[in-house]
Amino acid sequence: MQKKLKKLIIKICNNKKLINKFTKIKYIKKYLWLFIKFFQKKIKKIKLKKHLYYTGTGGDKKNTFNISTISSILLSFNSIPIIKIGSKKRTSKCGSLDIFNFLYKNYTFKNLKEKIKFYKKNKLAIFSINDFIKDPILKCINNKRKKKNTIFNYVFPLLKISNTNIQIIGVNNILMHNKIAKILIKQKIKRGAIISSFDNMDELSIFNNNFITEVYYGKIIKYKINSKNINIYENKKYFKKIQINNIFDSIKIFKDILFKKNIFAFKTLILNMGFIIYFLRIKKNIIKSIILIKRYFFNKKVINFYKNVIKNIKI
Template sequence: MRICVANLLGILKESVNADIIFSILEELQPNKLSINELAEAILSIERKYAQRFGTEHVNNFGTGGDWKKTINISTMSSIIAARHFLPIVKVGTSHVTSSWGSREFFDALKLSGNNLIEDYLRISEFRYIGLEELGIPYSNPLRAARRDLFENEFLDIFKVIFPISNLTGSLGQVNGVSDVRYLSIFVDIVRHLRRNSIILHNENGIDEIFSGGNVIIEIRDGRVKEEYLTIGPYSEETSEFMKESSSVLHHVDKFERILLKKCPASALETVGYNISAVTKLKMPFVPINDIYDMVSNVI
């Protein structure tokens, strides 16, 4: 008998065995489920866990899990965008396939003792919220099972239901999608739920705008518009700058260099386009290059 998708989190909360969790997630791969089943799971999560934040804002939550070992561009871009353009709540987790997840990176920013970054966070209308702070069960056995899914090239239901769930009462969401196999699933669910969303995918399997070809899908009131953007190729210096560092504190240093514009120009361009993607949510169907022209004059 099929496991009830809407009760998935309750089932996993009772399990501490990674092998059992893997078998459940293997059965519930999103390509094996209907859009209605996935939408009901998302609505069930929202009914149980969503919180409403007072300020009108947008929500940024990517799929992650790409194993590309790049710096956390989405968090950096969200902080800058929230300083200049619109309030943002970033929803995230600790690392699954990277050395540092958005949780570790944001905690390192707060504890860095860097006056520039502390002042920037104080002024920016940015807030970070982890799944655990919303009461969503997320255990180490679950992380292990999800890594096994990735290594077996299975689709992961959590890469769909967590990012699409509107857990903060936002006006719209930015969802980065690393694996192209998820793109049509995201589009179909967002349209089904009548959500406003920006979906990002890089051809190199990254859930942010990055070097190479990028697709930017804007969905608003059921209408879908796609844009394509090419960045790079990166120089050797930029490629090194964009790599995940051995210490999360090095990521903090790189963020400071971005704020001071002391990073490679193409790295700053990449951050600018990611800021532009978030800002699209308050500028319906404006071409991303037009938004980038505005953003680049500010950052």
């Protein structure tokens, strides 16, 4: 079975008609669990527990700033341990690893052990799937991901790289929620959330409604978060205020968030961070979670750190 799947994956990478087939929801749903099992056998899990595993499918083509990455960094500064799977830019203008490497440029990681050591000290790690799977087939897949949103955008965020049972995954297609929820249960995730906006973002949006599917100890619960109901809504004409063209745009938006110069990016970030606080049941509802974020999470420790990082950069 493994050999047959490997042959199929190689065929997908080298055949234009086949790669187009595996961008369609019908075929993604049919083969997703098989592909996950194939790659899961190639992964050696790290022995880490009690952290939030925060992933996303990417490929929403919205060119927004790195919402989930910056949320993860700020939450880790406030003692919430987060592990993220990311990459350099492939399906976006700026990848998670681009931002992380820029902001933490004083750190160099020679191997996986050094990244784990950093995580234990800083409550944060952004791993690449390449850290866990050493197989030439990945190069083939990643080259295709630069051009198209395929089944592989769903496979890698759903692989278990650690022993945690808490995961949030951002998905840009609401039609995939049920399938992913069932896979999270198969992967023994006790607390999971699949998030999408009606803007087709794989994060929560202040410009539209948001759809959530939670996995709660084997049960699947669905609900919406309406940005108007929580007094955080903004008109869609301002969407361009959270869009970027390169890493420097993303860093500039981050700077503007810290000093509250870009209210649209600030609101987007506190909505996504607030949801995480609510999901972890630190607060009982999303409004109280957002209030907590506003009051305590943009503290002097965070601002001083990033002042030092970006002080010599003209942005």
